Amino acid sequence: MSDFTLRALDGDEVRDAARLFLAGLHLGAPKDEEWDRTGARAYQPGRTLGVFGAGDDRLIGTARSMDAELTVPGGRRLPFASVTGVAVRQDRTRRGVLTELMRAQFEDFAARQVPVAGLYVTEGSIYGRFGYGVSTLGHQYKVDTRRARLRPDVPRGGEIELLDLEEAVERLPGLYASLPAHGPGHLTRSPWWWAGLEGMFRRSDKPFVTLVHHGATGPDGFACYYADRIFDADSVLHLEALHAADSTALAGLWRHLLGVDLIDGISTSYRPADEAVPLMFEDPRTAKATGSADELWLRLVDVPAALAARAYGRGSLVLEVSDVVLPANSGRYLIDDGEVTRTERPAQLRLGVSELAMLYLGTWTARALAAAGRVEAVDAAAPALADDLFGTRTAPWCGTFF
Ligand SMILES: CC(C)(COP(=O)(O)OP(=O)(O)OC[C@H]1O[C@@H](n2cnc3c(N)ncnc32)[C@H](O)[C@@H]1OP(=O)(O)O)[C@@H](O)C(=O)NCCC(=O)NCCS
Missing domain, CATH: 3.30.1050.10 (SCP2 sterol-binding domain)
Structure with missing residues (x-):
């Protein structure tokens, strides 16, 4: 790659990488306050790569990664690199910059004895050539809450506690870490990952709500949602996340969600294929499958x-x-x-x-x-x-x- 130089970025260069990435996704640059509060904390030090053109001190490409652990079949957790923040300046694409970033990342992962890496893709045709393949799928469904009747044998569940934003930022990392993995494909979440989520919560204009489920031994599940309340039309609760230690916590969280006032339907994010929710309703058509998509691409x-x-x-x-x-x-x-x-x-x-x-x-x-x-x-x-x-x-x- 004689026309480019590639190196790890630090200090303000990392913010340039964030700008380049967001521009690649057609999004605006992070504002000062946002960057100081959460943006910079979402970047694991030493893990953002930058590419510069020959005779040009401007950044033309970037990719970053952060540490996690991946649960594999049998239950072992392997060191894993979460690859994200990938972008090439739009006037410098299709000349091998991404290829060079991928090569450098693999070298870095091998040097640090990280056997598996993964990413979520913007387009399905980019990463197969680098050896990534679709390795988990998620399924979305929509529940008509007006028709929803839970079967009598569904667990009652425990108490629900509502958290405000500051409490959610403080408590969710520990709670997530205490929950068992659903199964293969589960990832641990680093402080950099949580800083990214906090940034998203803080800059969003959506009214995010966090619920914690308390079971017999304490907090054992949580859900995050926002609602679109539309006057004179169906109001939808968008369930963005739900993690539960067991079937009682799962049922308890759903029971609460189904009872939220002024809501006509619940639309889920990508859920596990074997989740019991559709089986909990008297009419199994209450939870209607609305889509499925690739989640994690593994290398x-x-x-x-x-x-x-x-x-x-x-x-x-x-x-x-x-x-x-x-x-x-x-x-x-x-x-x-x-x-x-x-x-x-x-x-x-x-x-x-x-x-x-x-x-x-x-x-x-x-x-x-x-x-x-x-x-x-x-x-x-x-x-x-x-x-x-x-x-x-x-x-x-x-x-x-x-
Ligand atoms: C996707 C992106 C990073 C590619 O960077 P790039 O430097 O142009 O990629 P390269 O020149 O190294 O291309 C490597 C190969 O991938 C192919 N490729 C690159 N981007 C592609 C795309 N969007 N769709 C299909 N193929 C693509 C190239 O044609 C090339 O193929 P070849 O080896 O057969 O010649 C860049 O276009 C970009 O920043 N896009 C917007 C942001 C984005 O989507 N980021 C990904 C986040 S997951």
């Missing part, structure tokens, strides 16, 4: 380490992985009785590293990937064998947008 930066970290179902299979961006990952891997080793045995299933990321948390089946021509079954039985190994009981879900 296995260190394939041997990532494969070794998760649990598997029964069986044995030889995978041949190809990774043109990080060729050290390429090769054959034997998964046998839960153990993963490099092998010289003949391949049964050939796949790219993005497709491996799509299988890794259990969201997609190898049979579906084979049907789409995205994996090559050298042995006709291999997709079914892979599904026995990689399938998970809990639907992978992330629920932490960054």
Whole structure:
């Protein structure tokens, strides 16, 4: 990349990176007060990269990352890099700046022994070439609160406490950290992540409301929403987040939401595919599916380490992985009785590293990937064998947008 220089940014340069990123999304620059209060705190020190053009001291590209931990099938948590803040100045696109930023990030993650990275994408056609693949899905639904009747066997739930903004900022990080992971795809949330959310809360013109559920042993769930109250039309409660330790907390939060006054419907953000909510209503059509979408795109930066970290179902299979961006990952891997080793045995299933990321948390089946021509079954039985190994009981879900 002789026409550019790339380096880590610090001080005021990080704010330039924020400006460039927001401009890339067609948004305005952060105001002074906003930047001083939360903006700067959302950037993990040393983790914002910048690209400068030759003979030009202006920033033309940026990407950043922050630390987290990803829950993988079997329950282990792996060091994870949350990639975000990616943008290239619009008069310098399509000349390899993003490619260089991606390369530098992978080098950085490998040096810090971070085996997995992930991002949420603006467009689905950008990141597959760098080895990222869709690895969790979310499902949205809309509940007509006027028709909603909970079944009599749905748990009653505990007390609900309303938090103001300052209390929410103070208490949600600890509460989220105390809740069990839904399953594969769950991410821990760093102070940088929470600073980003706080900034969003503070600058939003929406009246955000935070509810905490108190169960038998204390706080065990929370929900955040805002309502659009429209005179003479349906008023909708937008459920932006809900995390619950168990089915009682889930039901308690929903029971409360369904009873909020002056609301005709609840529209959810992307929820786990196996969440019980639609089953709680007397009429199962009360919760109407309105959409589903990719959430987390995963990149296995260190394939041997990532494969070794998760649990598997029964069986044995030889995978041949190809990774043109990080060729050290390429090769054959034997998964046998839960153990993963490099092998010289003949391949049964050939796949790219993005497709491996799509299988890794259990969201997609190898049979579906084979049907789409995205994996090559050298042995006709291999997709079914892979599904026995990689399938998970809990639907992978992330629920932490960054
Ligand atoms: C998306 C973006 C970062 C790409 O940066 P860039 O420097 O132009 O990317 P590169 O030149 O390194 O392109 C690498 C490859 O990706 C392709 N590509 C880049 N952006 C693409 C897009 N939006 N859609 C489809 N392909 C894209 C390029 O054509 C190129 O393909 P090739 O290797 O076959 O030639 C830049 O266009 C941008 O800032 N967009 C607005 C903000 C944004 O969407 N950020 C992403 C947040 S997740």
